Amino acid sequence: xxxVIQSPRHEVTEMGQEVTLRCKPxxxxxxxxxxxxxxxxxxxxxxYFNNNVPxxxxxxxxxxxxxxxxxxxxxxxxxxxxxxxxxxxxxxxxSRDKITDTQYFGPGTRLTVL
Amino acid sequence: xxxxxxxxxxxxxEGRAANLPCNHSxxxxxxxxxxxxxxxxxxxxxxxxxxxxxxxxEMASLIITEDxxxxxxxxxxxxxxxxxxxxxxxxxSNTGTASKLTFGTGTRLQVTL
Numbered sequence: 001x002x003x004v005i006q007s008p009r010h011e012v013t014e015m016g017q018e019v020t021l022r023c024k025p026x027x028x029x030x031x032x033x034x035x036x037x038x039x040x041x042x043x044x045x046x047x048y049f050n051n052n053v054p055x056x057x058x059x060x061x062x063x064x065x066x067x068x069x070x071x072x073x074x075x076x077x078x079x080x081x082x083x084x085x086x087x088x089x090x091x092x093x094x095s096r097d098k099i100t101d102t103q104y105f106g107p108g109t110r111l112t113v114l
Numbered sequence: 115x116x117x118x119x120x121x122x123x124x125x126x127x128e129g130r131a132a133n134l135p136c137n138h139s140x141x142x143x144x145x146x147x148x149x150x151x152x153x154x155x156x157x158x159x160x161x162x163x164x165x166x167x168x169x170x171x172e173m174a175s176l177i178i179t180e181d182x183x184x185x186x187x188x189x190x191x192x193x194x195x196x197x198x199x200x201x202x203x204x205x206x207s208n209t210g211t212a213s214k215l216t217f218g219t220g221t222r223l224q225v226t227l
Contacts (some may be wrong), residue, residue: 004157033214043158043201043217057213091157102148103215105157 026095136202
């Protein structure tokens with residue numbers, strides 16, 4: 001099993017540019033989660049999907065952030081326009097659609113907005 | 115979800131058991147206790163979880179008190195590779211769908227020679 005795959009692993013961009021982060025969950029997993037980690041705020045959930053449908057997006061910081069899951073094997077997190085305060089490590093995780101199933105995290109994308 | 119309280123840091127000598135405490139005094143009857151860890155620059159990694167009974171797997175043991183208000187994660191023979199931030203998370207069991215994890219600040223475990 002390849003695990004959760006995220007791309008790119010590192011992204012450096014300038015303020016105002018559009019950034020798209022990608023995630024491929026583990027095959028057979030029905031839930032997908034996007035987290036953000038910063039020194040100040042720690043690890044926080046942004047949004048999660050179940051069967052490709054967004055269930056809870058209360059953690060999405062503002063309208064500049066959007067997430068999609070067009071099919072069971074792919075999700076994107078987009079920031080437009082990006083700002084320096086968006087600099088963080090973004091993690092994607094997936095799990096099976098069971099009550100107590102564990103979440104498996106990807107390696108993360110380190111985003112730096114200059 | 116119930117909040118958890120963990121010491122910010124702990125040290126452990128290599129080869130010794132590491133006992134990481136977690137307080138979750140407001141836990142509800144349907145909430146599980148989960149432990150994850152995050153090694154530097156990596157994504158969080160699942161360790162173990164439990165509801166009422168003590169649990170053991172190849173990585174660790176989880177001891178939950180009878181009143182469920184606290185728990186202890188035990189790494190029986192800590193190695194340098196166990197140096198990480200350990201998160202204790204209380205997670206509600208929803209009916210039919212996966213539920214989110216709420217991470218606190220965790221315990222930074224430093225394993226030394």
